[in-house]
Amino acid sequence: MQKIPIRRDSLDQLQEELKQLKTVERPQIIKAISEAREHGDLSENAEYHAARERQSFVEGRVGELEDVISRAEVIDPSMIDGKTVTFGTTIVVADEDTDEENTYTIVGPYEADISKSWISTSSPIGNALIGKKVGDSVEVTTPRGAKSYEVLKISVT
Numbered sequence: 001m002q003k004i005p006i007r008r009d010s011l012d013q014l015q016e017e018l019k020q021l022k023t024v025e026r027p028q029i030i031k032a033i034s035e036a037r038e039h040g041d042l043s044e045n046a047e048y049h050a051a052r053e054r055q056s057f058v059e060g061r062v063g064e065l066e067d068v069i070s071r072a073e074v075i076d077p078s079m080i081d082g083k084t085v086t087f088g089t090t091i092v093v094a095d096e097d098t099d100e101e102n103t104y105t106i107v108g109p110y111e112a113d114i115s116k117s118w119i120s121t122s123s124p125i126g127n128a129l130i131g132k133k134v135g136d137s138v139e140v141t142t143p144r145g146a147k148s149y150e151v152l153k154i155s156v157t
Contacts (some may be wrong), residue, residue, distance in 0.1 A: 003073040003086045005108040005121060008072045008140040011072050012028055014110065018065040021058055029055045068110055082156040090157045093129070096137065105157055106130070125149075 006014075029051055036048035077088040085091055091107045104119045106129065112120035119126040128140045132151050139148050 006072045010111045085132045092150040092153040
């Protein structure tokens with residue numbers, strides 16, 4: 001069973017979402033299904049089908065969250081030395097073709113959020129950068145083609 005690296009606050013958020021789904025969403029769905037059944041013929045009952053579809057989504061999400069939480073390995077960023085790119089480091093890279101600089105924080109796959117410049121350890125860029133040091137170059141195959149980056153700075157967040 002492969003462990004999933006995650007920060008403590010992100011794990012807490014996943015646990016809170018799981019609790020919400022189990023204690024609030026499930027009872028609401030059960031009630032909605034029950035009320036829809038009272039309306040008669042289920043084959044043409046849109047409310048019933050919508051509630052069942054929502055139930056399917058919630059149960060799938062509950063299963064996914066339980067799996068992630070059971071495999072979560074909380075990484076304490078204060079224990080990272082910051083000499084190489086690892087989970088929990090923030091890095092500044094320069095595109096070797098355009099000299100454009102980007103800053104990314106390397107996080108686990110369930111924390112990635114490009115709007116915050118958080119990239120997953122399993123993303124093409126994150127995966128290629130893991131283990132690199134300041135001054136290292138890396139070539140990354142992205143959906144837009146091959147890109148070369150130079151690591152300019154590594155810091156611990």
